[in-house]
Amino acid sequence: MKLSSFTDPKYIDLGARVGDKTAVIAAMVKLLGRSRQVGDADAFLRDVLGREELVTTGVGYGVAFPHAKSEAVSSVVFAFARTAGGIDFGALDGKPVRLIFLIGAPKASEPSRVYLNLMARLSFLMKDAGNRERLLSADSVGEVLSLLDSVK
Amino acid sequence: MTSGVVTVGRTANVAEIASLLRKHRITGVPVVDDDRRLLGVVTHEELLNIFIPHYLSMFDDLAFLDDLGVIEAQTMAEIEPSLFLAEDVMVEDPVAVRPETSIMKVAALLTNKKLVLIPVVDDGGLLVGVINRSDVSCAFAGAPPKEPE
Numbered sequence: 001m002k003l004s005s006f007t008d009p010k011y012i013d014l015g016a017r018v019g020d021k022t023a024v025i026a027a028m029v030k031l032l033g034r035s036r037q038v039g040d041a042d043a044f045l046r047d048v049l050g051r052e053e054l055v056t057t058g059v060g061y062g063v064a065f066p067h068a069k070s071e072a073v074s075s076v077v078f079a080f081a082r083t084a085g086g087i088d089f090g091a092l093d094g095k096p097v098r099l100i101f102l103i104g105a106p107k108a109s110e111p112s113r114v115y116l117n118l119m120a121r122l123s124f125l126m127k128d129a130g131n132r133e134r135l136l137s138a139d140s141v142g143e144v145l146s147l148l149d150s151v152k
Numbered sequence: 153m154t155s156g157v158v159t160v161g162r163t164a165n166v167a168e169i170a171s172l173l174r175k176h177r178i179t180g181v182p183v184v185d186d187d188r189r190l191l192g193v194v195t196h197e198e199l200l201n202i203f204i205p206h207y208l209s210m211f212d213d214l215a216f217l218d219d220l221g222v223i224e225a226q227t228m229a230e231i232e233p234s235l236f237l238a239e240d241v242m243v244e245d246p247v248a249v250r251p252e253t254s255i256m257k258v259a260a261l262l263t264n265k266k267l268v269l270i271p272v273v274d275d276g277g278l279l280v281g282v283i284n285r286s287d288v289s290c291a292f293a294g295a296p297p298k299e300p301e
Binding site: 051054055057059060065067069092108109110111113116117119120123124126127 | 162163165198201202203204230231232234235236237239240241242243244245246
């Protein structure tokens with residue numbers, strides 16, 4: 001599975017300057033709102049924040065994966081943001097978050113396996129401290145995409 | 153029908169669900185809200201869907217998998233379980249039946265739709281039990297169904 005096929009350079013922000021968790025999610029939803037996959041950005045934002053209210057997607061080690069199945073999304077897509085400063089995501093380890101993947105998937109009776117596979121792959125990649133460091137130090141969007149696709 | 157059913161809420165994560173399935177030796181659990189309203193179902197299949205690459209569903213013959221599997225096993229073997237809640241993986245609006253539904257119809261639903269369990273709900277959509285393949289085969293064979301542990 002080539003991860004870069006589920007995003008676009010336009011949906012990657014390596015210098016996000018936003019104040020809090022809701023603001024950064026809203027900014028990322030806005031990025032995906034330009035995509036053909038997200039038809040109604042406001043509805044998608046509500047779904048993502050609703051999922052976030054259930055249990056935080058700040059899994060620890062400075063990474064979060066806000067996500068939602070949404071009727072506003074037509075196919076699986078993700079955005080990535082790296083924040084200049086750490087954001088309080090209510091993460092499981094209490095640490096601030098700097099690496100954020102926002103994932104959207106169509107709402108269906110049976111959740112898309114692509115969606116679940118994508119989250120599994122991204123979460124696996126981000127468990128590795130070396131991969132996180134490479135994303136934190138990446139100088140370009142191309143470098144980020146190459147990293148996501150090259151890591152086995 | 154089995155009453156006194158093991159259930160989970162929408163915030164149960166996949167590690168918790170897998171532990172419940174193993175502990176109670178069951179194939180799946182209904183997902184309910186605080187009022188026991190049926191929201192969905194999670195079975196072993198939904199848990200496996202996280203790990204099994206989606207494109208493998210296109211192939212009938214998986215003889216090539218021994219080669220391909222090395223890469224996928226490495227990348228998919230270690231996930232963050234807290235990220236995957238029942239809310240994320242469950243089948244929503246699952247097939248459900250009423251207590252008065254005939255055993256033949258239940259058997260047909262289980263086999264035709266390849267289900268491992270069917271929730272039983274009352275008129276208000278509240279969960280009252282589940283029926284699984286064992287319940288049905290025991291009913292046909294005249295043996296009492298086994299209660300969950």
